[in-house]
Amino acid sequence: EAGVAQSPRYKIIEKRQSVAFWCNPISGHATLYWYQQILGQGPKLLIQFQNNGVVDDSQLPKDRFSAERLKGVDSTLKIQPAKLEDSAVYLCASSFGPGQGSVNEQFFGPGTRLTVL
Amino acid sequence: GQQLNQSPQSMFIQEGEDVSMNCTSSSIFNTWLWYKQDPGEGPVLLIALYKAGELTSNGRLTAQFGITRKDSFLNISASIPSDVGIYFCAGQLRSNQGGKLIFGQGTELSVKP
Numbered sequence: 189e190a191g192v193a194q195s196p197r198y199k200i201i202e203k204r205q206s207v208a209f210w211c212n213p214i215s216g217h218a219t220l221y222w223y224q225q226i227l228g229q230g231p232k233l234l235i236q237f238q239n240n241g242v243v244d245d246s247q248l249p250k251d252r253f254s255a256e257r258l259k260g261v262d263s264t265l266k267i268q269p270a271k272l273e274d275s276a277v278y279l280c281a282s283s284f285g286p287g288q289g290s291v292n293e294q295f296f297g298p299g300t301r302l303t304v305l
Numbered sequence: 306g307q308q309l310n311q312s313p314q315s316m317f318i319q320e321g322e323d324v325s326m327n328c329t330s331s332s333i334f335n336t337w338l339w340y341k342q343d344p345g346e347g348p349v350l351l352i353a354l355y356k357a358g359e360l361t362s363n364g365r366l367t368a369q370f371g372i373t374r375k376d377s378f379l380n381i382s383a384s385i386p387s388d389v390g391i392y393f394c395a396g397q398l399r400s401n402q403g404g405k406l407i408f409g410q411g412t413e414l415s416v417k418p
Contacts (some may be wrong), residue, residue, distance in 0.1 A: 230311075
């Protein structure tokens with residue numbers, strides 16, 4: 189079974205530029221998550237989708253971050269304009285469904301390492 | 306918001322030694338999970354705990370869900386070099402909150418052969 193795919197793996201941009209990350213979840217997984225992991229910290233949830241609807245975006249900085257999952261499969265996360273403090277690894281994860289128990293086991297992709305100069 | 310305090314932050318041990326790390330929270334969680342993250346990779350689930358007091362093993366790994374539902378620990382017995390990595394605890398909120406995970410800060414484990 190193929191895992192969660194993310195691209196690009198690395199991105200270096202200047203502050204105030206825009207950047208976009210792409211995620212392809214595991215086939216059949218209805219729930220998709222984007223996490224931000226700053227160096228030395230655990231992942232922090234930015235946004236959770238159930239199919240193409242947003243379940244939780246309470247920690248997404250909406251003035252500069254946006255995400256979409258138009259057809260309920262692939263997702264893109266965009267930052268516009270980027271700030272220095274956005275330097276982090278952006279992880280995408282997917283699960284079969286929301287809720288508790290093994291149905292909610294989240295499988296993570298390898299992440300995109302963003303450096304903002 | 307909810308926070309998890311994970312300790313220790315880092316550990317340097319000799320191959321063959323046992324390791325213990327723990328996680329505490331001021332909030333109650335319905336599920337506790339332990340992940341391992343290797344450099345350049347995403348976290349991989351090691352153990353999931355669904356009931357207060359539950360003790361679960363996965364090979365050399367043992368984890369427990371605290372009775373108060375506010376803490377959990379992970380033990381690794383007879384460590385080997387491939388145990389090197391960063392271990393994260395995560396608490397999961399109730400399903401009506403979407404199953405959101407809250408992660409600890411991580412414990413970085415180094416194993417000397």
